[in-house]
Amino acid sequence: MTQPAFLNLVLLSGETEEKLQAAREAGFDQVEIWREDVEACHGGPARLAQLGTGFTNLQVLRDFTGAPGDLRLQKREELRQFIQMAQALGCDTIQAPATTREDCITDQIDDDLRWLASEAARFNMRIMYEPMAWCSVDNTLPKAWERLQRLDQPNIGLVVDLFHISALGGDASQLEGIPADRIYEVQLCDMAVQPSPQDKQAIMDLAKHQRLLPGAGIIDVASFVDKLKSAGYRGPVGIEVFNDELKRLPPREVAPLAWAALRRFWP
Template sequence: MKTNNLKFLNLVLLGGKTEQKLYAACKAGFDQVEIWREDIQNNSKGLSSITKLAIQKGIGFTNLQVLRDFTGIPNGQYIQKRKELRQFIHIAQAIGCDAIQAPASTREDCLVDKIDDDLRWMASEAIRYKMKIMYEPMAWCSVDNTLPLAWERIKRLDQPNIGLVVDLFHVYALGGDALQLDDIPVDRIYEVQLCDIAEKPPKDKNSLINIARHERQLPGKGIIQIDCFIDKLKSIGYRGPIGIEVFNDKLKCLPPEEVAQQAWTALNNYWP
């Protein structure tokens, strides 16, 4: 049975120039892409060519990635981070994107007492431009490194335009499972990123980062019990974007159209 969820591909999976990657994702069948600021900055034809191609091909943008370590910034650095957020908003607006991905802090010197205030400011600034903030708990974050922890913060802050990124890698890397979704209202899940891993990763930070950024697998190529996760999403009535985020050095070396088609097939095996 066909669902109404928008299906996306994170462009990090594909090699080639930005326009090649957009074209490959569109040809494969994806409704949207997650695009990186670097995809835009490194595009030799400029920002307007990306916008024009997206309009021509009818492909949208799930989010603009990735605003790193915004929260809990030590005193004296927050001004630069706020400027960076505004730059992200400007780029997102230019390409017709309404969401920015901002993971939880990975800094060891993160000022935990400032996180709530920083997130409130981010939300208030973003909502002025009708932007959503996708807050992602990553396995190596110094705070909010699991879905339950990240949800507790978002629930407490009660900002209408901050929601969660659910990334299977980060859930399973720390021993979590689909039950972590039980207490999260479905409308506060802003997107779901599917992937797989060949084996259970060590929990030390460097190993997690290496596997996450270089050795993820397409869904169905590893050990994650993706079916359990999919069943849970369907049982709670998830209707948001669902897609593929796979960092894989070997796949990135293959022709982008070939890899995008593999990703499309893998996604539809789990979410027709």
């Protein structure tokens, strides 16, 4: 591939170093790594940084925006911890999805994102803002892009996750009008059934346990790829699949399957 190809380590079982090795052997030059993966590694981030695998981003700073009361300060401290860990990894990007809290303070979200961008910029860090299907605000790509466009923070960009778009009945047309350089990464996956957009629990269960590799389900993956390529997108492209059955298999079996699925749509 001519651009960064990543695998989200959530697909694989095993020790963190074993997952990294399986991803690298399969062909991926980067991984999305979770804070839990870093903390589980005996040598910590310094050890992982020595292994030669690139890190697309460090995941995941949850429910940062609109956090009520004292939780707001706690979330800001959590960001600082993420920045410190990312720096130790040699990673310059942290993923911070839109909030899922029903008690979020919506009038506070813009200020929180401005602060997030400013604090991250102090350390030359970027923030990936992801609209998830069950978010209480900004649960679609157009809504998230409207906010980022209005705030105009140069180091906050979007995550395009095919699951979250498709689970609510959206399609590749949601990419229209979004400049390619404001998309920081693209996560490919698939699903076997179309959930009801109103059934948040069913969407969450599907997302966290039963996603499929791209090409194995009902999402029109090719249309998303065509739209992204025609827009000139050149950023990281990879696989984010939460799948309980695949995770029970050895990582060296699963990682090549993910690589083959990625190459099928983005050679």
